[in-house]
Amino acid sequence: MRQPRSYYAPLAIGAPQPYRELPVRLERMIHFVPPHIEKVRAKVPDLISKVDVILGNLEDAIPADQKLAAREGFIQMAEDNDFGSTGLWTRINCLNSPWVLDDITEIVGRIGNKLDVIMLPKVEGPWDIHYLDQLLAQLEAAHQVTKPILIHAILETAEGVKNVEAIANASPRMHGMSLGPADLAASRGMKTTRVGGGHPHYSVLADADGEAARTGYQQDLWHYTVGKMVDACMAAGIKAFYGPFGDFSDPDACEAQFRNAFLQGCLGAWSLHPSQIDIAKRVFSPEPEEVLFSKKILDAMPDGTGAVMIDGKMQDDATWKQAKVIVDLARIVASKDPDLAEQYGL
Ligand code: GLV
Numbered sequence: 001m002r003q004p005r006s007y008y009a010p011l012a013i014g015a016p017q018p019y020r021e022l023p024v025r026l027e028r029m030i031h032f033v034p035p036h037i038e039k040v041r042a043k044v045p046d047l048i049s050k051v052d053v054i055l056g057n058l059e060d061a062i063p064a065d066q067k068l069a070a071r072e073g074f075i076q077m078a079e080d081n082d083f084g085s086t087g088l089w090t091r092i093n094c095l096n097s098p099w100v101l102d103d104i105t106e107i108v109g110r111i112g113n114k115l116d117v118i119m120l121p122k123v124e125g126p127w128d129i130h131y132l133d134q135l136l137a138q139l140e141a142a143h144q145v146t147k148p149i150l151i152h153a154i155l156e157t158a159e160g161v162k163n164v165e166a167i168a169n170a171s172p173r174m175h176g177m178s179l180g181p182a183d184l185a186a187s188r189g190m191k192t193t194r195v196g197g198g199h200p201h202y203s204v205l206a207d208a209d210g211e212a213a214r215t216g217y218q219q220d221l222w223h224y225t226v227g228k229m230v231d232a233c234m235a236a237g238i239k240a241f242y243g244p245f246g247d248f249s250d251p252d253a254c255e256a257q258f259r260n261a262f263l264q265g266c267l268g269a270w271s272l273h274p275s276q277i278d279i280a281k282r283v284f285s286p287e288p289e290e291v292l293f294s295k296k297i298l299d300a301m302p303d304g305t306g307a308v309m310i311d312g313k314m315q316d317d318a319t320w321k322q323a324k325v326i327v328d329l330a331r332i333v334a335s336k337d338p339d340l341a342e343q344y345g346l
């Protein structure tokens with residue numbers, strides 16, 4: 001890691017000053033669109049008011065012969081729309097691909113001032129972040145980009161998971177990280193073909209009770225990695241996200257996976273299908289009862305110290321901090337969602 005004095009210095013003369021604090025943005029869902037499809041681009045103006053982040057996907061799921069069309073389509077989509085407070089991100093191709101250099105140079109050169117975040121797939125270690133960090137600074141300087149473009153890493157290789165703390169701390173340009181369960185399963189040699197979610201054979205058997213049939217309780221395959229990622233991200237002051245849930249026909253399982261991630265500390269997830277937008281909105285906005293109860297705690301302990309009983313439950317400095325996490329998030333949600341603002345009383 002760089003020395004404190006140089007950590008926040010721009011990496012190119014004329015590049016914008018790196019952020020010391022991340023901009024406050026609501027990012028409950030990162031909505032993926034395939035930008036090479038004209039019909040999809042035509043729906044972007046309507047999507048802007050429905051989602052927190054729109055991401056033009058250039059990597060996996062885009063056929064090799066459509067890579068250039070996807071890049072051009074993304075640039076056009078960025079030029080044609082005003083995104084307001086909705087984030088504009090792209091997922092570029094991975095660093096060992098033949099497309100990535102042009103993805104970065106073309107996109108930053110042409111729409112660098114509109115782009116909030118670059119999602120970098122298959123990050124293995126801090127060296128991947130350093131490469132993109134330096135290149136972005138050079139391009140920002142060359143094209144008069146006025147605010148730093150942030151980097152969001154996908155945690156989807158065994159080596160990346162091993163190096164997750166170093167990745168999180170690699171640069172002040174780090175926005176956060178998403179778990180990529182499909183590539184990670186492949187990289188680790190996990191025996192599942194699912195994209196996120198549980199597996200019927202990953203379970204614990206209830207104790208034997210004579211001849212009675214024993215129940216198997218499914219466990220969360222992603223619990224360990226999400227926990228490790230959240231710790232690395234929160235310790236570095238960046239954001240953790242769950243990634244994709246591939247079975248569009250099972251909204252309940254999608255909601256359960258998103259909710260586990262939310263409860264463990266994640267701030268959002270990817271929506272790969274329009275039906276997942278509302279699931280993410282529901283899960284990653286705190287529940288009104290939780291917000292009202294948290295407000296009671298903050299009101300009862302104005303300086304955050306001491307101990308009080310509320311509705312029969314003990315509150316102290318630690319629960320005050322838990323309540324503050326909920327109310328701070330509720331305030332960000334309320335600023336974009338008038339219905340929830342009213343339910344939260346904010
Ligand atoms: C996402 O990119 C994944 O591999 O799950």
Ligand code: MG
Nearest residue numbers: 060156180183
């Ligand atoms: Mg992947």
